[in-house]
Amino acid sequence: MTPRSESSPRQQRRSSQRRFQPAARPSHRRRSTTSGAPKAVVSNNSATLAVAAILLSGAALPSLPSQWRDASSLPVSQPVEGKHLLDQEDVDMVNTLDKEKGITLEDFKLIKMHMASYILKLAQQVKVRQRVVATAVTYMRRVYTKKSMTEYDPRLVAPTCLYLASKAEESTVQARLLVFYIKKLYADEKYRYEIKDILEMEMKVLEALNYYLVVYHPYRSLSPLLQDAGLNDLNMTQLTWGLVNDTYKMDLILVHPPHLIALACIYIASVLRDKDTTAWFEELRVDMNVVKNISMEILDFYESHRMFTEERINAALQKLTLRP
Amino acid sequence: MAAPDPSKKVADRYLKREVLGEGTYGVVYKAIDTHTGQTVAIKKIRLGKQKEGVNFTALREIKLLKELKDPNIVELIDAFPHKGNLHLVFEFMETDLEAVIRDRNIFLSPADTKSYLQMTLKGLAYCHKKWVLHRDMKPNNLLIGSNGLLKLADFGLARMFGSPDRRFTHQVFARWYRAPELLFGAKQYGSGVDVWALACVFAELLLRRPFLQGTSDIDQLGKIFSAFGTPTASQWPDMVYLPDYVEYQYVPAPPLRSLFPMATDDALDLLSKMFTYDPKARISVQQALEHRYFSSAPLPSDPDKLPRPAPKKEPKASDFNLQEAPTVLSPPRKSRRVMPERDGFEGNSQQADKVDGGFGDFRQTTDDNSGKNESAPMSVDFSIFGLKPPNRPTINSADRTHLKRKLDLEFQQPE
Numbered sequence: 001m002t003p004r005s006e007s008s009p010r011q012q013r014r015s016s017q018r019r020f021q022p023a024a025r026p027s028h029r030r031r032s033t034t035s036g037a038p039k040a041v042v043s044n045n046s047a048t049l050a051v052a053a054i055l056l057s058g059a060a061l062p063s064l065p066s067q068w069r070d071a072s073s074l075p076v077s078q079p080v081e082g083k084h085l086l087d088q089e090d091v092d093m094v095n096t097l098d099k100e101k102g103i104t105l106e107d108f109k110l111i112k113m114h115m116a117s118y119i120l121k122l123a124q125q126v127k128v129r130q131r132v133v134a135t136a137v138t139y140m141r142r143v144y145t146k147k148s149m150t151e152y153d154p155r156l157v158a159p160t161c162l163y164l165a166s167k168a169e170e171s172t173v174q175a176r177l178l179v180f181y182i183k184k185l186y187a188d189e190k191y192r193y194e195i196k197d198i199l200e201m202e203m204k205v206l207e208a209l210n211y212y213l214v215v216y217h218p219y220r221s222l223s224p225l226l227q228d229a230g231l232n233d234l235n236m237t238q239l240t241w242g243l244v245n246d247t248y249k250m251d252l253i254l255v256h257p258p259h260l261i262a263l264a265c266i267y268i269a270s271v272l273r274d275k276d277t278t279a280w281f282e283e284l285r286v287d288m289n290v291v292k293n294i295s296m297e298i299l300d301f302y303e304s305h306r307m308f309t310e311e312r313i314n315a316a317l318q319k320l321t322l323r324p
Numbered sequence: 325m326a327a328p329d330p331s332k333k334v335a336d337r338y339l340k341r342e343v344l345g346e347g348t349y350g351v352v353y354k355a356i357d358t359h360t361g362q363t364v365a366i367k368k369i370r371l372g373k374q375k376e377g378v379n380f381t382a383l384r385e386i387k388l389l390k391e392l393k394d395p396n397i398v399e400l401i402d403a404f405p406h407k408g409n410l411h412l413v414f415e416f417m418e419t420d421l422e423a424v425i426r427d428r429n430i431f432l433s434p435a436d437t438k439s440y441l442q443m444t445l446k447g448l449a450y451c452h453k454k455w456v457l458h459r460d461m462k463p464n465n466l467l468i469g470s471n472g473l474l475k476l477a478d479f480g481l482a483r484m485f486g487s488p489d490r491r492f493t494h495q496v497f498a499r500w501y502r503a504p505e506l507l508f509g510a511k512q513y514g515s516g517v518d519v520w521a522l523a524c525v526f527a528e529l530l531l532r533r534p535f536l537q538g539t540s541d542i543d544q545l546g547k548i549f550s551a552f553g554t555p556t557a558s559q560w561p562d563m564v565y566l567p568d569y570v571e572y573q574y575v576p577a578p579p580l581r582s583l584f585p586m587a588t589d590d591a592l593d594l595l596s597k598m599f600t601y602d603p604k605a606r607i608s609v610q611q612a613l614e615h616r617y618f619s620s621a622p623l624p625s626d627p628d629k630l631p632r633p634a635p636k637k638e639p640k641a642s643d644f645n646l647q648e649a650p651t652v653l654s655p656p657r658k659s660r661r662v663m664p665e666r667d668g669f670e671g672n673s674q675q676a677d678k679v680d681g682g683f684g685d686f687r688q689t690t691d692d693n694s695g696k697n698e699s700a701p702m703s704v705d706f707s708i709f710g711l712k713p714p715n716r717p718t719i720n721s722a723d724r725t726h727l728k729r730k731l732d733l734e735f736q737q738p739e
Contacts, residue, residue, distance in 0.1 A: 163377070167377075167380055167383050168383065168387055170483065172380060174376070175376060175377065198377070199371075199376075199377040202378060203378065203408075203410065204405075206386075206403075206405075206410070207404070207405060211386050211390055211403045212390050213383070213386065213390065214388075214390070214391050214484075
């Protein structure tokens with residue numbers, strides 16, 4: 001195992017500030033408006049969305065060398081227990097109870113994505129670091145590989161996961177503070193939950209997680225990898241960091257090892273910034289096909305995200321409240 | 325609260341037996357796992373009235389013990405909610421190293437001491453390999469099973485480390501086991517703090533009494549310096565930059581041999597490397613395991629053959645009487661555990677004298693041999709205290725408010 005202390009001084013400063021990593025530069029936001037994309041629901045921390053949209057329209061991914069070797073000795077920390085990784089089809093299984101209410105796979109993904117944004121918004125109010133957000137979103141996604149949204153209302157599970165993650169990541173947020181900001185963020189009755197609801201749900205979430213609380217994230221490998229590739233300038237760091245943030249709008253963290261997600265984000269970023277990393281990737285002993293597939297998944301998401309409108313999310317959530 | 329069905333089933337799985345102890349955040353029961361026939365210790369985590377859900381310390385412990393699976397680390401077998409409380413199921417441990425050290429009927433041979441130290445080092449090496457600092461190493465947290473195996477327990481203060489620039493509280497460990505950098509207020513520290521504490525345990529095994537019994541943080545440093553000499557800048561260059569650094573009057577180090585007359589040369593060499601002032605120069609747990617102390621004669625005893633306190637006769641269920649409180653298993657003077665919980669909010673004034681809780685308590689009671697201590701070669705004459713040695717220090721109240729702020733435990737504010 002490699003020491004965890006291998007990040008750049010900039011990285012260190014950031015993590016100690018307990019702030020969110022700013023996404024890409026403002027100039028990209030400007031470009032996003034000219035690209036005429038409809039106002040996306042995913043707005044926070046996702047300036048990279050627009051960047052990738054541009055990438056999609058024009059840039060082609062470099063062709064990959066054919067002789068990618070096995071993922072065996074990548075010099076980054078591996079997840080301690082691979083058993084937490086799931087197959088995509090298990091993650092995409094819509095619970096029977098939810099199906100009966102008419103929830104499609106599309107709805108399922110949409111609701112999870114919306115809840116990831118909800119967690120982020122709440123987290124920004126109570127000011128916790130990005131890592132807590134990432135852990136909370138992972139908890140939420142893990143819960144719904146086992147439990148139905150019908151029985152476990154996402155609008156309660158999301159803040160509960162943030163509450164639990166804040167404890168697990170040693171940056172405890174008081175439940176009453178969360179309740180306060182929930183009310184501030186959403187006027188909608190359906191989001192209204194009290195402290196006792198969160199505490200009750202905390203126990204259920206713990207059980208659904210089978211008490212596994214440690215989550216490994218791509219952020220940790222990002223810095224050493226960028227440094228190794230000689231791409232650890234501010235621009236690339238911020239871009240890749242933003243890309244990693246966006247991956248939590250998807251289920252990637254449940255399916256792929258974190259360091260491969262980090263590599264996929266570096267891959268996309270290097271293509272976007274015209275950095276030639278082919279030789280560097282070639283030297284890594286990782287299955288580049290997996291990295292490429294993850295990259296494609298991320299790009300697919302950027303392409304389709306503009307279709308995720310408020311109305312569609314509300315329609316999906318509406319189904320949950322219907323009596324069958 | 326709606327207890328989901330599965331929890332009922334799980335609760336039915338375990339046959340509750342007698343109470344083993346009352347901790348600050350819950351009661352520990354002995355129980356039989358009906359599926360395996362195994363004896364277990366179940367800890368019921370009381371949900372506080374502070375409206376903050378699952379106890380933070382308990383959550384830390386669950387989080388880390390789910391990841392740490394090693395023969396020398398206590399096993400978290402199961403966890404389940406029942407009647408609104410979280411229950412943790414641990415393997416049952418017979419006794420702990422403190423009871424062994426204190427029991428004057430026990431003779432520890434050099435091979436026995438070596439074995440206990442080696443098992444502790446192995447458990448700790450596994451923790452450090454997984455980037456976990458224990459931060460509460462002391463004999464009382466080193467549990468011993470019926471097969472003689474020693475296991476690290478009580479991860480309520482433990483944390484993941486290794487993230488750069490992450491600041492930690494220095495208010496960890498019981499004072500007698502606190503490394504000098506912590507006493508000087510270091511906020512960024514590493515695995516060396518566990519090594520120092522383990523060195524204190526090693527010394528305690530050799531002396532059969534706590535080695536450096538400071539009565540305050542300042543006094544603790546004084547005790548350390550009088551044992552090993554005041555550190556010089558060449559010994560520990562970063563010392564002067566530590567937040568709470570104060571200059572101490574220079575005292576030279578007495579020969580280590582004079583403090584541990586019975587120890588072998590190898591033992592003294594290892595001990596001095598573990599007691600190195602500069603945490604950067606201090607021996608690592610892995611290096612300590614490779615030290616020639618462990619490969620030279622006598623070889624470590626087989627755990628099975630290690631001397632242990634005579635097990636108390638099994639109390640029958642019939643004569644188990646709650647009124648008589650057989651629950652006070654550990655003597656009251658063991659109330660020295662680092663307890664970040666603040667039961668004071670519950671208006672329970674006697675909490676202060678309560679026996680220590682935490683996870684060290686799922687062990688069988690051993691004879692209270694405090695009365696036998698008088699014959700022991702203690703550093704202080706305790707006769708004036710009614711034959712009882714003074715309480716081991718828990719983190720004192722000033723420390724505790726500090727803890728509240730520093731341990732990221734602020735969530736339990738009264739209002």
